């Protein structure tokens with residue numbers, strides 16, 4: 001019979017084949033972090049077993065091999081998001097650091113008093129807080145777009161908010177709470193019309209769909225390896241070459257210099273200018289292996305499968321009594337990512353997540369998902385969230401829904 005992409009790929013993820021609290025693990029917390037296929041684990045072991053060495057300046061075989069593999073990983077990231085030059089890819093610790101790099105380097109040297117930075121109320125704390133810090137230092141002003149009647153950021157209001165005072169627009173590609181997918185191409189056109197730049201937080205899109213930075217024409221785009229089947233400890237910033245070339249260093253140290261004198265130093269060209277100290281070499285190689293794995297399946301195929309699963313999840317969740325699902329109702333022209341944040345009347349989301357874990361081995365998340373302003377706007381201080389990846393199956397969704405209904409019955413029995 002028909003074998004789904006989830007069934008086909010599950011054998012590649014050893015971690016999924018275990019019991020938790022006496023039940024088969026159902027891992028539905030992929031927006032927090034993804035699981036790693038054997039190929040990624042092997043690439044890390046192979047690096048440390050066969051050619052571990054420091055990169056860039058070693059004059060021996062192991063260092064040359066490590067350098068080649070590290071720079072090959074950069075080229076794989078560039079190709080994966082269709083960047084025109086691998087020098088436009090800066091490795092960082094994670095997406096959060098990538099956004100901080102833009103805030104401290106580009107932000108501090110380009111923002112002036114009363115310059116405006118436009119964000120949506122649904123942004124992740126990692127996309128909001130760095131700009132609050134830089135706004136305090138430069139006198140720039142943050143402006144936030146709220147949600148429309150479909151409970152997605154109001155892009156028409158965003159368009160109206162863009163003015164000649166706008167210097168930067170910071171938006172998610174996909175929301176880690178609402179599952180909303182924003183029209184980045186349009187937002188970039190509106191921003192560029194007034195000379196503003198656009199930073200795209202692509203943490204929840206790069207692992208799940210084709211992302212083409214040239215097609216989007218984004219000025220900056222960030223993502224994290226650990227959400228796209230790669231190791232933790234590495235992420236990346238894409239920056240257009242003409243922007244990175246004008247940006248001062250973010251962190252000082254070895255690797256990022258050209259020459260060091262006692263009273264000053266000259267700096268390396270991008271991307272090295274932004275990669276101070278010994279990089280996460282093994283993690284970059286692991287990310288490269290993750291990209292090979294994802295590309296082997298194909299991001300369009302992954303996205304198509306996840307969209308089917310997303311609709312199935314949403315439809316089944318709607319059958320749970322007294323549930324409130326946040327974000328847009330999916331339809332033919334309104335897509336939502338394969339994640340649902342929700343609350344159930346009179347039951348705390350943390351009680352739901354705890355019961356699901358302890359009684360059913362189902363792993364979801366509960367909390368504010370680093371989006372407190374959004375939760376305040378929604379009138380709650382926390383939500384539960386189930387988030388899928390291509391290695392999940394319809395059976396996972398069925399297990400989750402059945403377990404959730406059992407959870408609701410349990411807590412309602414105390415009423």
Ligand SMILES: Cc1ncc(COP(=O)(O)O)c(CN[C@@H](CS)C(=O)O)c1O
Pocket residue numbers: 031032033094095096097124126127172174175176201203204224226235365369370
């Ligand atoms: C949209 C978005 N933007 C930035 C980040 C930060 O990624 P880091 O790898 O931690 O730097 C995340 C990570 N969101 C996790 C942890 S809060 C979640 O459970 O939703 C994200 O979803």
